[in-house]
Amino acid sequence: MAFEHRVKLFISENHRLIVAALVLVGVLCLVGAGYVFSTPTTQTITEETDRQTFETRADPSALVTRQTALYEQGERLDNRSVYFLSASPSMTFDVETTVPADVPVRLNHRLELEIRGVRDGQEFYRSTETLLEANETVTDGQFTASETVNVSALRGELQTLRASTEGVGEFEIRLSQTVQYETESYEGTLVSTVPFVIDGRSYYLEETVEAEQVESMSVQRQVTEPPNPLEYGGFALVGLLLLGVAVLARDLDDRIDTEELRTRIVHDRHDEWISRGEFPTNSQKQYISILTLEDLVDVAIDTNRRVIHDPQIDAYAVIDSSEIYYYAIEEVAADEWLDI
Known part of the structure; x- marks a missing residue:
């Protein structure tokens, strides 16, 4: 009980100071609650607007021109993992580019076949054949084109190059598609380059020829958030509690006998x-x-x-x-x- 007696004695001896402090802090809490309620916070957020998507792809296919054990003559093979020269000596690339349909878009298409000779990582030969080149303004949101490559002739060219180097270095073929786009708001370039492999009597693309770009504009705006009831309500509740305690403490001095408390403290100590x-x-x-x-x-x-x-x-x-x-x-x- 000694601690309780000491607390009561401290309150009694500092009665006015404690009541004043409780009132002051309580009023400050109420003022804080009013301030939080009347001044909602404002923050700046960034939003993406005018979002537009530009995408292009070149899908490979091959027409079966010779009857084989695998395929019927006249059959079209789309997006296969491998093709055979014995059945399909040529490959067709169907180019499709999709752009926003509600605005005119200026497009420049280029589909190229590139042969590179490389030794120890250094290039010693390069030849480029442009398969497709087109400049158009698209208003309906789509551009399509088609181009065919004689893979059998390409294989013969590759064999000639390898014979010329007598086995020194390596030759590789790459298919590259480049699409430049331009609108009133955006401009950019879509690029996709994939290896074109001719392995003996078969050929294939190691990856899909495709590219995509999403354009948008960043816009900042001010957002006002409503006051948080937990914040201003908490301040108000604490303020009212402190004022209530101050009212109770105001009359506490009249009910405390300081001499009796001092006696109780001495009793406990001795x-x-x-x-x-x-x-x-x-x-x-x-x-x-x-x-x-x-x-x-x-x-x-x-x-x-x-x-x-x-x-x-x-x-x-x-x-x-x-x-x-x-x-x-x-x-x-x-x-x-x-x-x-």
Whole structure:
């Protein structure tokens, strides 16, 4: 109970300061709640607008011109993983480019077949054949074209080049598609380059010929967020609680007996020197009143005696051979009890 007594004594001794602090903090919390409620936060966000997509692809296919065990003559093979010269000596590329349909788009298409000779990572030969080149303005959102490559003739050219180098270095073929686009708002380039492999009597593309680009504009705008009820409500609740505590603490001083609290604190601190008992009444001994319990405990320590606590009259005493040293919170009541 010592801590509780000390807290009550501290409140009693600093009563006005504590009440003023509670009122001040409570008012500040209410003002803060009003400020949060009346001034919503504003933040800048970035949005993507006028989003437009540009994409292109070249799908390979081959017409079967010779009857084989695999395919029927006249059959068209689309997007296969491998083709055979014995069945289809030529490959067709169907180019399709998709752009926004609500605006005119200027397009420049170029489909090229490139042969490179490379040794130790260094290029020593290059030839480029343009398969398709077109410049058009598209208004319906789509451009299509088709071009056929004689793979059998390309294989013969590749064999001639390899024979010319007598096995020094390597030759590789690449298919490259480049699409340049331009609108009132955007311009850019779509590029796709993939290896074109001729391996003996078969040929194939190692990857899909396709490219895509999404264009947009960044626009910043201010967004006002409504006040958060948890924020202003929390401030308001804390403010009201503090003001309520201040009202309760305002009258607390009248209900606290500081002298009694000090006595309780001293009692707790010197509890080992105090014993419960009853004072002798109508005694012939001389009664000597001590001003504080702490002074009475000092008398007990000096005389090597114990302090007797009589809870009936809430009084303390040290009984000596001829004197009774005593202290009582209610001194009048104790004097009447002791008949002095």
